[in-house]
Amino acid sequence: MVIMNQFMNIPTTSISDATSGLNNLDSTIKPLKETYKISGRAFTVKIPVGENLAVLRAIRNAGIGDILVIDAKGDTYRAIAGDFIVGMAKTLGLGGIVVDGVIRDILGIKQLDFPVFCKGTTVAASSKHDQGEINVPISCGGTTIYPGDIVVGDVDGVVVIPQNKIDEVFRKSLAKVNADQERSESILGDPDKVRRYLDNLV
Template structure:
């Protein structure tokens, strides 16, 4: 399983998405705070009420080093699911990244941590701690079902979920697609004539 994750680190999210025909991509509003962020790891899922981060704290305590917190915050964009202090705790305990269908705050502080956060944006309002939610259960995040231990892969193009049941097949297809794309670039982009020939072949169909 770890071998699959290591191989996916070298694979673009676009190829992984293509391997599943685009069906497991989180909503494109969920993007990294920094373009250079790349995450690949197992999901530790969090279901929480909008504007409540008690179960986010619980998940930070329960997750294993290398896990990725995937948080169903109901798409709420008014109250932040975390700020730089909460994110700093996650980083200190070895969590690899956070993906949230919601927003964060203290954006400059989080960027200074250089810790991968993928979210819908930022806000100034803090969360409550009422304590409504669950951890490590199936959730919906960004319009996609996420089960605990599904593989999460994210980069500047977005976030994709790979269900455990098909992860080897998805890896094989994604690697094949990546190689095919590389071969196409080498063949087509080598000259003006090869680009024209490629376009003419497509447009004539």
């Protein structure tokens, strides 16, 4: 739990660098508000296109702070949830929703101030006929995600950290943050240092 909270202070860009860019979700999956930041364990959902019954089951079964990660097959016609469903997720203490798909009732969801990362919005609702699956390995945004993996998201996008690499990725990403800060402080603001730095590169 401590490390998950600490990931909240690390940019996804640094985490991506620490994982060699291998676990980034598709760049079209973005937060509804630029200020949203998430870090928590993935509670995975796999649904057929146009269905969302499994999303409701997941909200009921997920734990406090869990991030609902939904494989909606990239569908952008039917929404996996609207403001009422997202409101239930917030009420039960979930940490956020990430979906390879779209939502609707965007103004209502923004008013909830609950972090949702998605491909956009639509007007069409989903059906509730197929059960789908929860807490199974999925592919979301082109990345394999297992239940319990760490999901971190911010304005730049979403990154997944495999459970067996959490400590390693945390150390590497923190080192990247520190190295970037030291570089900026030592070079930026001084034209001569910038020129020398560029000369060494080009």
